[in-house]
Amino acid sequence: xxxxxxxxxxxxxxxxxxxxxxxxxxxxxxxxxxxxxxxxxxxxxxxxxxxxxxxxxxxxxxxxxxxxxxxxxxxxxxxxxxxxxxxxxxxxxxxxxxxxxxxxxxxxxxxxxxxxxxxxxxxxxxxxxxxxxxxxxxxxxxxxxxxxxxxxxxxxxxxxxxxxxxxxxxxxxxxxxxxxxxxxxxxxxxxxxxxxxxxxxxxxxxxxxxxxxxxxxxxxxxxxxxxxxxxxxxxxxxxxxxxxxxxxxxxxxxxxxxxxxxxxxxxxxxxxxxxxxxxxxxxxxxxxxxxxxxxxxxxxxxxxxxxxxxxxxxxxxxxxxxxxxxxxxxxxxxxxxxxxxxxxxxxxxxxxxxxxxxxxxxxxxxxxxxxxxxxxxxxxxxxxxxxxxxxxxxxxxxxxxxxxxxxxxxxxxxxxxxxxxx
RNA sequence: GGAAGGGUGGCCGAGAGGUUUAAGGCGUCGGUCUCGAAAACCGAUUUACGGGAAACCGUAACGUGGGUUCAAAUCCCACCUCUUCCGCCA
Numbered sequence: 001x002x003x004x005x006x007x008x009x010x011x012x013x014x015x016x017x018x019x020x021x022x023x024x025x026x027x028x029x030x031x032x033x034x035x036x037x038x039x040x041x042x043x044x045x046x047x048x049x050x051x052x053x054x055x056x057x058x059x060x061x062x063x064x065x066x067x068x069x070x071x072x073x074x075x076x077x078x079x080x081x082x083x084x085x086x087x088x089x090x091x092x093x094x095x096x097x098x099x100x101x102x103x104x105x106x107x108x109x110x111x112x113x114x115x116x117x118x119x120x121x122x123x124x125x126x127x128x129x130x131x132x133x134x135x136x137x138x139x140x141x142x143x144x145x146x147x148x149x150x151x152x153x154x155x156x157x158x159x160x161x162x163x164x165x166x167x168x169x170x171x172x173x174x175x176x177x178x179x180x181x182x183x184x185x186x187x188x189x190x191x192x193x194x195x196x197x198x199x200x201x202x203x204x205x206x207x208x209x210x211x212x213x214x215x216x217x218x219x220x221x222x223x224x225x226x227x228x229x230x231x232x233x234x235x236x237x238x239x240x241x242x243x244x245x246x247x248x249x250x251x252x253x254x255x256x257x258x259x260x261x262x263x264x265x266x267x268x269x270x271x272x273x274x275x276x277x278x279x280x281x282x283x284x285x286x287x288x289x290x291x292x293x294x295x296x297x298x299x300x301x302x303x304x305x306x307x308x309x310x311x312x313x314x315x316x317x318x319x320x321x322x323x324x325x326x327x328x329x330x331x332x333x334x335x336x337x338x339x340x341x342x343x344x345x346x347x348x349x350x351x352x353x354x355x356x357x358x359x360x361x362x363x364x365x366x367x368x369x370x371x372x373x374x375x376x377x378x379x380x381x382x383x384x385x386x387x388x389x390x391x392x393x394x395x396x397x398x399x400x401x402x403x404x405x406x407x408x409x410x411x412x413x414x415x416x417x418x419x420x421x422x
Numbered sequence: 423g424g425a426a427g428g429g430u431g432g433c434c435g436a437g438a439g440g441u442u443u444a445a446g447g448c449g450u451c452g453g454u455c456u457c458g459a460a461a462a463c464c465g466a467u468u469u470a471c472g473g474g475a476a477a478c479c480g481u482a483a484c485g486u487g488g489g490u491u492c493a494a495a496u497c498c499c500a501c502c503u504c505u506u507c508c509g510c511c512a
Contacts, residue, residue, distance in 0.1 A: 038471085038472070041471070041472065041481085042472060042473075042480095042481095044481080045471090045472065045473090045480055045481040045482085046480080046481090048480085048481060048482085049479095049480055049481070051492075051493080052480095052481090052493085054492065054493090055440075055492055055493040056440080056493090057492095058440080058492055058493070059440040059441085059492095059493075060440090060441095062440070063440075063441075068492080071492075072491095072492045072493090073492085074492085075492040075493085076491095076492060078492080079491085079492065079493095242432090372468095372469075
């Protein structure tokens with residue numbers, strides 16, 4: 001949610017910033033609703049002030065033993081008038097809020113202009129990309145040979161997009177999750193194991209709702225949502241709190257399964273592990289002082305990059321352009337790994353600074369110089385496993401028909417150096 | 423799932439329709455005293471929205487949302503949540 005003062009005081013600047021994103025948002029409607037809400041609020045406050053002083057007069061009259069019946073009768077109609085305006089004011093407030101929740105965040109000034117993912121800026125590339133001539137077995141073929149996963153049976157149980165990991169595949173999945181968490185904890189992050197079903201309020205706090213409800217799995221009887229990312233429960237841990245400024249930045253990491261309906265996104269990149277309804281991810285979440293948040297964003301990105309280097313996977317870093325920026329993000333880096341058989345870059349992490357966009361929705365503040373101010377929230381995948389698995393198998397497949405394990409993963413396999421056929 | 427009892431400021435805790443401007447205590451900050459500190463004493467100590475150049479003024483908030491009333495922390499209803507007990511259960 002945007003700070004209303006921004007568009008009240010300088011609507012043209014907000015309009016220009018929103019326009020950089022490309023997608024239309026009706027700022028004029030928001031301004032109109034804001035105006036309406038404030039006008040009714042002022043009228044209501046005046047009427048209530050009138051009633052308060054009338055009530056006080058009645059109290060005094062009664063205390064001194066006088067007859068208040070006439071005064072009470074006179075004040076009664078004021079009550080009806082207040083109720084009427086109150087209803088209008090409530091409706092105006094609700095209209096304003098519904099629209100305000102649909103307004104995306106403003107991009108940071110440093111974010112490059114652009115219309116789509118084609119305009120994202122490559123800021124860094126690491127590792128060696130094999131020549132395009134050379135052909136590689138893809139992850140499905142490797143997985144089949146080594147019996148690492150079973151898509152058919154997964155589909156039988158739940159439908160497509162719900163893979164089963166089997167044998168060494170399951171172990172590799174678990175090893176990756178543990179490696180990620182262990183690395184973050186060693187770097188000073190606090191590990192969280194959060195609820196994986198969350199309330200509507202939590203989903204609204206981080207910005208998944210109300211706009212993206214059709215992409216979420218919902219348990220209707222209880223109005224709970226399966227988490228699409230650990231960002232939701234971990235960020236909302238501090239909803240409604242005033243944090244100790246001295247404790248910032250707070251750095252958390254959490255593993256959860258992630259559930260996404262991916263409504264409307266079928267058709268492209270849906271083979272194998274490339275797009276799933278359920279997948280595993282370790283997420284990093286930070287709460288920062290406003291003036292420190294962009295420094296924290298760089299650190300978050302570096303934290304993700306280090307995982308990729310240790311897994312010995314070639315990767316690149318993209319700075320997303322204004323047109324590709326997520327709904328709540330002010331600035332975002334994507335990490336992509338190279339999959340040699342797919343001959344594609346695969347997104348495995350998104351590191352975003354939301355500034356106070358989520359903090360405003362979820363009411364997360366810190367007392368800064370005596371004043372409670374909204375903190376900045378950040379999050380980044382560190383990392384999501386399915387596409388890591390694709391790149392991992394394709395990059396580390398050996399001529400012997402085995403998958404070589406980088407040294408950092410070997411402790412999770414009792415020292416084993418490679419994964420062979422069962 | 424059933425029963426009972428709770429939810430009040432940063433914290434503890436009183437208040438049971440109008441002298442609440444939420445007592446009292448703790449904590450925190452400032453001051454007096456002191457070489458300095460402690461103690462004691464004095465004072466201050468929520469937030470949001472609206473108006474105003476400012477001083478300040480108005481409104482709201484006692485778990486949440488409704489209702490009754492001229493007037494609600496206080497009465498009524500629903501819900502959330504905590505504690506205890508019972509039932510079920512990994």
